[in-house]
Amino acid sequence: MPEELRQDEYELLARIAHRYYVDDSTQEAIAREFGLSRPKVQRLLDRARRAGVVDIHIQAPPWLNLDLEDELRRTFRLVDVIVSPPRPDPRSQREAVARSAARYLERRLADASVVAVSHGRDAGEIPRFFRPERRLDCAFVSAMGGSPRVDAPTNPNEICRALAERSGGRAVMLYAPAYVEHAEIRDELLRQEAVADTLRLAAQADVALLGIGGTDDDCTMVRSGCLSTDEMARLRNQGAVGDVLGNYVDVRGRPVAAPHQDRLIALTVEDLRRIGTAVAVVSEAEKPRAVLGVLRSGVIDVLVVDEPNARAVLALAREDGSGDDGGPVRMDPAGEVIDRSVLS
Amino acid sequence: MPEELRQDEYELLARIAHRYYVDDSTQEAIAREFGLSRPKVQRLLDRARRAGVVDIHIQAPPWLNLDLEDELRRTFRLVDVIVSPPRPDPRSQREAVARSAARYLERRLADASVVAVSHGRDAGEIPRFFRPERRLDCAFVSAMGGSPRVDAPTNPNEICRALAERSGGRAVMLYAPAYVEHAEIRDELLRQEAVADTLRLAAQADVALLGIGGTDDDCTMVRSGCLSTDEMARLRNQGAVGDVLGNYVDVRGRPVAAPHQDRLIALTVEDLRRIGTAVAVVSEAEKPRAVLGVLRSGVIDVLVVDEPNARAVLALAREDGSGDDGGPVRMDPAGEVIDRSVLS
């Protein structure tokens, strides 16, 4: 309780709060009854809430982590966070997260939505659980090229196809590899109309469905052959902790220049920032630092994550300075540059 | 809980309620976020409250009886009820009630208020505790004549004087006895300008401060000599249980014709009904039936009462039929005749 109350104050607050919250009187009526002005009643009600005289408790299902979600949302200035309950093994954990993400998409998508889709094992699980109540006239667009060296259902094109199939929407494929040998080849590819059209559409998406990659030698970027283990080690030395669509960041959220950047065929960070709702889906247990870095980079709007990771990320964030204050300047959700020094 | 919820419904309600009550999102924002229309969010929030997902608890001081007040207010359709905590002995009980009533008056009275004041031991205690924060330019007007046979501080004139003294207001006395020998004398008195003026002003009061009398042989009406013990016994036989300003009612709230009615110098029930806020102050332990009858008669708007009486009145009311359904027709607080059959 932020302030102490005298006995008669306490009594008045309780009386007014009771009238308002239990009896559903209007502030106006209470004001008349108690001989106060309406704004004064408002202030008293405010005070009653702040002083804990009014105690609003949400009887939440025990498997929900609303407070954890709240803390993440506030710490990283996210629009939405969904924390799914813990599971004993990684496989069912991934499924639980994917189910939550699917539910979120079902709620979030409307006709004419355009969804940019990245690769990743977590994202790859989502279609299995995606079951909109009605047909959705959406477009699912690959935001990245494919790789034959990882499981097919992990490739953006496949994820798009599956999501489109289940919702009655349309899949827009990116017929290009995730990476090529030389920058020249990439530039050539980007000039191809089929490739350019798809990436242009992806860049205009309302929603982006993203995985967060780690920096271990088993991560998707390495397994897909995009980066060698040597290159990955070098990235780690440079401080990289994780990536979104191949864009690596350090633990403070600052971009880390990567050797493969100009060989990659995917949306850029700038493209992502312009997308209204960037949804990151994460379930793997070794990733809290990756998640922390990416969240701090400010590209993510919505996070779907398992409970252990959620707790780990917050613990890390508390350890080394609050939430997202990585750089001196970042983008706010609306996309303007804001000076951190003026923020709360 | 009036209805059962499926698991996912429960989850949605909890999520939305949390967003609304804990995060202070607007319904609009929640609707956008969850892909619902705003009215739908409103209905879901409603449901969350009704289903007990949202639990608003007022941390009331333990000495307040807000729920008891509520029940009285609802049962007897009162505008306001103040229940003061129980005391071991009648004397301090009366003081506690008087203190509550004084607090109420302090809140309720404004400059230019006109207060009609009745007699009674309970009302007589009020001035001692009446201490408005600032000078009040009110008029306190006797609503009844006086009697030398009861303690001076129990007479309306004295109560008025004391209240006026303590608030800086003005006392308007009724220079007449509470009762006379014959109706003719009363009528003659009522024609006297001094008497008529005072009663006319009292009839125009905003607030009436009333005691509730019982029907035992020790009640104020008998002690003041207005009624003989024989007459009182006859009244009891007729079913009378209590009075306000000498107007007796039975336990169902119906008026009981009394022998002294036309010898009495006081406001009539009709006058009382026209007064916006009729406040009854009761503390004596033997009076629950009197209070019940008077409340059911519908003249009272505000009740100030001790906790034991409050409980006793409610218990009695529950025993012999609900609250105030005494007669087929009664006045509502606004003063119009309303058909009880159309009420809730």
Place this chain on the structure above:
DNA sequence: CCCACTGTTGAGCAATTGATCGCCGCTCCC
């Protein structure tokens, strides 16, 4: 197969609420 009926939906509007602002009275320091 059609139609009445019931329950649900969101548009639109009126009431309620939250927030800003200038004002007033108080205190405290000069």
Place this chain on the structure above:
DNA sequence: GGGAGCGGCGATCAATTGCTCAACAGTGGG
């Protein structure tokens, strides 16, 4: 004593909320 600063006050207005209503979908009965 006088003035600056502060906190609380209520008028006022914009935002939010509650509510009504017409339209609609689903359902069961004719």
